[in-house]
Amino acid sequence: MNLEKYTSEFKNNLKLATPVMIGSLGHLLVGLIDDIMVGRLGPVELxxxxxxxxxxxxxxSIGIGFSFAITPLLAESDSEGDENKGRLxxxxxLLLTTIMGVVMFVFLFFLKPILYHLNQPEEVVVLAIPYYEIIAFSMIPLMIFQGFKQFTDGLSQTKYAMYATIVANIINVVLNFALIYGLWIFPRLELVGAAxxxxxxRVAMVFFIYIVLAxxxxxxxxxxxxxxxxxKKEVLKKIVNLGFPTALQMLFEVGLFAASVLLAGTYGAFSQAANQIALKLASTTFMIAVGIGVAATVRVGNQKGLKNYVELRRIAFSNFILVFFMMSMFSVGFLLLKDILPLAFTDxxxxxxxxxxxxxxxxxxQLSDGIQAVVLGGLRGLQDVNIPSLLTFMAYWVIGFPVCYYLGTILKMESLGIWIGLLTALTSSAVMLFFRFNYLTxxxxxxxxGTT
Structure with missing residues (x-):
């Protein structure tokens, strides 16, 4: 294999991927800062x-997964040079993501009583309710932003969503300091202030990206x-047909990791805390794969529009090799620093x-997680979502979760057993999705x- 024909594309891949990586890592960083600031109020508030x-x-995760349908369709129309098709x-x-945001808010609002039935301390639930209501309402501007973000990603202009995310993160941190603790003229609102x-x-993020694009x-x-x-009914149908299976893919993966958190909690506080630390670190490196996955979606979508399938395959494989190299470095880092990294969270x-x-x-x-994320991005670029949704369901819930439960609970390996199950799920997903992409291309x- 001539490796240079793939590595020569790394620069173009990273040009698209880097702003997405920075934006995603920015969200994680603000989430971490939120945890630290709320944590200072006390363990009940946290x-x-x-x-x-x-x-x-x-x-x-369902809403964001749904919005991913916009990117490959825009990438295809962009390569065809059809602005009117792209506009439609x-x-x-944007209409669908806005409706999705409203539906998500209404759904979350009526789901509120479930908080009382999760075996949580009463004082925790009482504090969580007003926070939850405001965060649920913020889904509306967030989903509107997703419509704009996936649009700019599809046109290979990933930097504008990154700028909007950075500005929103700065606003969030400043307002959190002011409203959580009651600094200067602002009242002390604690959790409600954070919300x-x-x-x-999130509202500012929408206004910022609209003004910049306009x-x-x-x-x-x-x-x-x-x-x-x-x-047009056919355009709505096309987006829904791509968006719904993509949302399911996100739900299957996020659902498995959420189940792992709940399962770890049954083994005790120490096991759950360790599980959270490892998940936080793994989520951080996963953002790199997310960025490369977006690059794969856009560039594969472009070549699909041009009907240049040999080039499509070469570019896709360049993204697969790039994520393999980058996640390999994180693998080595985790192995070398496995006793040091947890010290940042606990003593x-x-x-x-x-x-x-x-x-x-x-x-x-790291390797399995990165590869499955980027191959999924390539399949989205091909607008192939139904079979991949079935494959991810099989990997996470038919294979992965039973292994998590059997090793963790039956064999009493606890959190280590859960994580071996996660490894099994992600590896199964990566292998099956890669074979799917290889077959299709x-x-x-x-x-x-045969037609030329």
Whole structure:
């Protein structure tokens, strides 16, 4: 294999991927800062935000997964040079993500009573409710932003969403300091203050990206508002047909990791704390794979629009090799620093010991996790989502979760058993999705050669 024909694409891949990585890492960083600031109020307050966010995060993953449908469709229309087609996709997509945000808010609002039935301390639930209500409402501006973000990603302009995310994060941190603790003229609102800070920052994010795009000539044709008589059933259907299976893919993966948290909690506080530390670290490195996955979606979508399937396959494989190299470095880092990294979170020796053992497994699944994320991005670029949804369900819930439960509970390996199950799930997903991508691209090349 001539490796240079793939590595020569690394620069182009990273140009698209880096802003997405920075934006995603920015969200994680602010989440960490939120935890630290709320944590200073006390353990009950920290538990309340964790409880509220746990349910919102599942809904959020579904919404974001749905919005991913916009990117490959825009990438395809962009490579075809069809601005009107791109405008219709964007405007219909924005309409759907806005509706999705409202539906998510209503769903989360009516789901609120479930907080009383999760075996949580009463004082935690009482604090969580007002926080949860405001965070649920913030899903509306967040999903509107997702519509704009996936639009700009599809046009290979990933930097604008990054700028909006950075500005929103700064606003969020400043407002949190002011509203949680009551600095200067601001009242001390504690958890409610943290929620209000998040809501305002998400509204600001929407205004920022709209103002930036409205002042760029490239985007003006796309921002012409959709008239009622321009709403086309077939465009809505195309986005929904791509978005719904993608949302399921996100739900299957996020659901497994949420189940792992609940399962670890049954083994005791130390096991759950170690599980959270390892998950936080693994989530951070996963953001790198997310960025490369977006690059794969956009570039594969471009080549699909050009019907250049040989180049499509070469570019896709360049992204697969890039993520393999980068996640390999994280694997080595986790192995070398497995006893040091947990010290950033706790000084409890038992928790550190458990977390250290989990990071060994996390080092192994860095490769699987990265590859499955980027191959999924490539498949989205091909607009192939139904079979991948079935494959991810099989990997996470038919294979992965039973292994987590059997090793963790039946064989009493506890958190280590859960993480071996996660490794099994991610590896199964990576292998099956790769074979799917390989099969489809070979089929497209042979079919195209037969018609030329």
């Amino acid at each position: 538990a309340a935000t964790s409880l509220g966010n746990s349910i919102v995060f599942i809904a959020l 996709i964007f405007q219909h997509g 209000i800070g998040t809501l305002i920052s 002042n760029k000539e490239k985007f003006k044709p796309y921002l012409i508002r959709l008239k009622f008589n321009e709403i 409890n020796l038992e928790v550190i010991q458990i977390a250290s053992s989990l990071l060994i497994v996390a080092a192994l699944f 070979n089929k497209l090349i042979h079919k195209n050669n």
